[in-house]
Amino acid sequence: xxxxxxxxxxxxxxxxxxxxxxxxxxxxxxxxxGTFEKSLVAESKREAHRLSSQxxxxxxxxxxxxxxxxxxxxxxIEPLQLGNRVHAATEWTMEANPSSVDRDRIxxxxxxxxxxxxxxxxxxxxxRLVALGRVHGESQALSAxxxxxxxxxxxxxxxxxxxxxxxxxxxxxxxxxxxLSFPITHxxxxxxxxxxxxxxxxxxxxxxxxxxxxxxxxxxxRENGFEHYEISNFCKPGFEAKHNLAYWKRQGYLGLGPxxxxxxxxxxxxxxxxxNLARYAExxxxxxxxxxxxxxxxxxxxxxxxxxxxxxxxxxxxxxWLTSSNQRQKATIYHREGLIxxxxxxxxxxxxxxxxxxxxxSIMSGLIH
Ligand code: SF4
Numbered sequence: 568x569x570x571x572x573x574x575x576x577x578x579x580x581x582x583x584x585x586x587x588x589x590x591x592x593x594x595x596x597x598x599x600x601g602t603f604e605k606s607l608v609a610e611s612k613r614e615a616h617r618l619s620s621q622x623x624x625x626x627x628x629x630x631x632x633x634x635x636x637x638x639x640x641x642x643x644i645e646p647l648q649l650g651n652r653v654h655a656a657t658e659w660t661m662e663a664n665p666s667s668v669d670r671d672r673i674x675x676x677x678x679x680x681x682x683x684x685x686x687x688x689x690x691x692x693x694x695r696l697v698a699l700g701r702v703h704g705e706s707q708a709l710s711a712x713x714x715x716x717x718x719x720x721x722x723x724x725x726x727x728x729x730x731x732x733x734x735x736x737x738x739x740x741x742x743x744x745x746x747l748s749f750p751i752t753h754x755x756x757x758x759x760x761x762x763x764x765x766x767x768x769x770x771x772x773x774x775x776x777x778x779x780x781x782x783x784x785x786x787x788x789r790e791n792g793f794e795h796y797e798i799s800n801f802c803k804p805g806f807e808a809k810h811n812l813a814y815w816k817r818q819g820y821l822g823l824g825p826x827x828x829x830x831x832x833x834x835x836x837x838x839x840x841x842x843n844l845a846r847y848a849e850x851x852x853x854x855x856x857x858x859x860x861x862x863x864x865x866x867x868x869x870x871x872x873x874x875x876x877x878x879x880x881x882x883x884x885x886x887x888w889l890t891s892s893n894q895r896q897k898a899t900i901y902h903r904e905g906l907i908x909x910x911x912x913x914x915x916x917x918x919x920x921x922x923x924x925x926x927x928x929s930i931m932s933g934l935i936h
Pocket of ligand 1: 586
């Protein structure tokens with residue numbers, strides 16, 4: 568496997584909308600950081616053999632990896648011998664939150680090999696940040712970005728949310744422009760989704776507003792020289808998130824840490840670790856594997872994923888994939904409605920337009936079936 572993901576499960580506090588596996592500080596016991604380090608060492612030893620001698624991408628996600636002591640991080644991954652496996656073009660990303668960007672620590676992560684930061688800004692409006700349960704404010708987000716660039720990071724991505732209750736178009740555009748005043752190379756912008764019954768669910772904007780937000784983001788980012796290369800992702804030319812591209816192109820990756828997923832592209836097997844730190848630690852302590860489930864992908868699953876993953880990307884799909892008359896009819900309708908287009912650089916391919924990206928779920932199901 569040429570891609571590695573490590574899940575760091577701790578956060579300052581649990582954001583109101585988050586469904587990743589993470590534990591807020593208020594629920595963390597003093598010994599948990601040490602337990603996690605020890606368990607990750609054990610898992611790294613067990614799994615190192617799956618990694619290729621040359622790794623193309625590493626992603627430290629979570630949770631909030633930037634809360635982890637860099638020495639502890641280095642000890643935890645030592646058995647993976649990453650120093651021998653990374654090469655000049657390896658992309659090594661670490662997720663960070665503005666509240667945990669510390670000048671000295673980020674220099675240490677850089678020494679470890681991290682060369683790309685993905686920062687969870689989400690909004691530059693303090694009211695919105697409080698409503699989302701974020702612990703940082705606008706000024707902390709901006710000074711954290713300053714710190715990253717001062718520390719010499721040249722590949723910085725920012726996460727932003729749209730479709731947030733009470734977020735106006737003007738506010739969203741102003742936030743993007745402020746963020747674009749930094750030399751960021753990448754922006755991920757997700758539509759806020761909440762489960763029914765969530766306290767904020769009824770305040771979510773209607774579908775027209777959500778669509779307007781998504782189209783606004785597409786316009787502003789493109790006007791600023793970014794490519795809309797995936798449904799929710801924009802990059803300066805050449806700065807696609809290589810790690811995520813490995814997922815979308817269904818290449819193999821090894822996931823370590825509680826709740827991490829892995830995919831073996833040779834065996835077409837996928838598996839997931841337990842999403843419980845105590846259980847993860849206990850199992851590894853007993854010398855067992857923390858894998859909670861695994862599955863061999865069926866031919867049908869592989870076919871559906873092939874379509875869904877390809878349609879996510881601006882590369883789109885070869886027109887020759889439309890084999891049934893139903894698919895061709897749907898494609899004609901989507902073309903007419905401006906939801907798909909012929910790829911401007913390759914007339915044999917079809918891809919989603921910005922509007923199509925915003926309505927991708929229904930188009931995917933229309934084209935696949
Ligand atoms: S910081 Fe990120 S991972 Fe942690 S709770 Fe918030 S959204 Fe979830």
